[in-house]
Amino acid sequence: MAEGGTISSQRRKALFVLLTPITLLLGAFFLIPLGIMVVYSFLEPGLYGGVVWSFYPYNYGRIFGWPLGGGEEFEPLYIQIILNSLYYAALTVIVTLVVCYPVAFWVSRMGPMAKNIVLFAITLPFFANLLVRIYAWLLLLRPTGAVNTALMSLGLIDQPLNMIFTEFAVIVGLVYVLTPFMFLPIYASVERLDWSLVQASQDLGATPFQTFRRVILPLTAPGIAGGCVIVFIPALGNFIVPSFLGGSKVQMTGNVIERQFLQARNWPFGSTLAMIVMASVLLLVLAYTLWMRRAANNERLAGAGHV
Amino acid sequence: MSKRRFSSGWTALHIYGAAFLIFLYAPLALITVYSFNSNALNMAVWTGFTFDWYRTLFGMQPAGAAFDAAFTENPDRLLGVLRNSLIVALSASAISTVIGTATALATARYDFIGKRIYQALLFMPMIMPDIVLGIALLIFFVGVGFKLSLATIIIGHCTFLSSYVYIIVAARLAGMDNTLEVASADLGAGPVTTFRRVTLPLIMPGVIGGFLLAFIISLDDVVITYFIAGVDTQTLPLFILAMVRRGIRPQINALAVLLIMFSFVVASAGLYFRSRRN
Structure with a gap:
């Protein structure tokens, strides 16, 4: 395909045709909207949901306490909600990781036929409607739901357990919805694991814990990191799970953003909160990319050392 | 060898894995059972098998004796919503398939300045x-003066579906060498002929797989649609959201089961094509 060093004009034309649609699509309907959102977060909220076109950094002041002005007051509630969201997202990451890690080993040691079937079975629920999957937990956890009915008919409890509209319900919902995102990257790294290294570690007298800690864990770290990142992101911005399973008691940043846009109609303030979510996500992705690059470099250096 | 050493934990792992699969499927199985339970007051208590919830969903008369007529849905409304969802999912996935495939061809078969920027940008959505x-799309559409409608939903879906298709098709192109394309070009075929007669048939499973998965992701999308649908346009997930917010009723189970079944069939086909080898 490489016709010498120069690109023929025909090829250049073909490349132009291939790239124009995506450039227009992502330029006009992704980058520009996000840019406008950034601008909105620095505008003054107007009456009836509009904006006043003047520089107004006080939306941030309302959240962080600085800068203040324009009649905005510091409301510590918002920092609390943001921190809570970070905490719920982190907890979701930990639970999905603990749940999925052993499963990845289970699947990786199967025969090819069973492996394909089980992988398919684990991927499929991801395509069931998000609302339906969360709604199912509403049916399970509410006072007259399946879990309480089962426990009461078994005589294990007299009163229904209060599970719905709690942090517990929100975490369960997030874990359930995001499990496939954690499983697939971890599975990919476990599948590539070189078992001869595990065996070598055992032959050299390492205990199972040492083998896990010094051999298996570092080798599967890229999958763990990838899974953590792609679970954390949708967990952080989620608002469907907390609005179904958290009710008015458990709030996440997503719920506040939704209210600012569709009820309070303070779009600049909603944009400011969305900016904080977006900034957290971009920082995380940046950290992950740098970490992966460093890991790749180390590997290359280690490889060079062997030669 | 190493397998044998781990065999003591193997049984435990089997049990754990089975429990994991039960965790994934039990909630969906529960809705399915509920959707056939004639008990209108407490779904968790089985009182007998019925198709009533499916029947009333489509405006048919319930067959059961004791039945609250207020439960009957307006079938025209549901059909309208279903039509909206299909229009959006078909258009958005078709457009995204074309755009995503074109982009994948560009990054796989050409070297150009800014290629890595494109690849990074494609991950962003x-x-x-x-x-x-x-909300970014909502601010944009309202600011530019686009009326929120099916068209804005289709555009919004394309922004992220193109990336999904891109990744699936690019993965297929990466696993394929370009010998045949070079041969075709050497034999005098132009780029269009080469694409149509050689490249496209080779990447077709990836393209179909990408289309089907994009279709089902679009059909199921709740959050982005929720913000850019406007007040008088509703898709199936928004319809379900509104139903659940009005209160839990047995018809929701029936509709949920139908949607799950449809999603599973389309997604299975998509996954099959994506993984298919030549």
Whole structure:
């Protein structure tokens, strides 16, 4: 395909045709909207949901306490909600990781036929409607739901357990919805694991814990990191799970953003909160990319050392 | 060898894995059972088998004796919503398939300045939280003066579906060498002929797989659609959201089961094509 060093004009034309649609699509309907959102977060909220076109950094002041002005007051509630969201997202990451890690080993040691079937079975629920999957937990956890009915008919409890509209319900919902995102990257790294290294570690007298800690864990770290990142992101911005399973008691940043846009109609303030979510996500992705690059470099250096 | 050493834990792992699969499927199985339970007051108590919830969903008379007529849905409304969802999912996935495939061909078969920027940019819509993309599009459409409608939903879906298709098709192109394409070009075929007669048939399973998965992701999308649908346009997930917010009723189970079944069939086909080898 490489016709010498120069690109023929025909090829250049073909490349132009291939790239124009995506450039227009992502330029006009992704980058520009996000840019406008950034601008909105620095505008003054107007009456009836509009904006006043003047520089107004006080939306941030309302959240962080600085800068203040324009009649905005510091409301510590918002920092609390943001921190809570970070905490719920982190907890979701930990639970999905603990749940999925052993499963990845289970699947990786199967025969090819069973492996394909089980992988398919684990991927499929991801395509069931998000609302339906969360709604199912509403049916399970509410006072007259399946879990309480089962426990009461078994005589294990007299009163229904209060599970719905709690942090517990929100975490369960997030874990359930995001499990496939954690499983697939971890599975990919476990599948590539070189078992001869595990065996070598055992032959050299390492205990199972040492083998896990010094051999298996570092080798599967890229999958763990990838899974953590792609679970954390949708967990952080989620608002469907907390609005179904958290009710008015458990709030996440997503719920506040939704209210600012569709009820309070303070779009600049909603944009400011969305900016904080977006900034957290971009920082995380940046950290992950740098970490992966460093890991790749180390590997290359280690490889060079062997030669 | 190493397998044998781990065999003591193997049984435990089997039990754990089975429990994991039960965790994934039990909630969906529960809705399915509920959707056939004639008990209108407490779904958790089985009182007998019925198709009534499916029948009333489509405006048919319930067959059961004791039945609250207020439960009957307006079938025209549901059919309208279903039509909206299909229009959006078909258009958005078709457009995204063309755009995503074109982009994948560009990054796989050409070297150009800014290629890595494109590759990074293509990941952005997938890692951006839905709510951020949803409100950014809402501000944009309202600001530019686009009327919120099916068209805005289709555009919004294309922004992230193109990336999904891109990744699936690019993965297929990466696993394929370009010998046949070079041969075709050497034999005098132009780029269009080479694409149509050689490249496209080779990447077809990836393209079909990408289309089907994009279709089902679009059909199921809640959050982005929620913000850019406007007041008088509703898709199936928004219809279900409104139903659940009005209160839990047995018809929701019936509709949920139908949607799950449809999603599973389309997604299975998509996964099959994506993984198919030549």
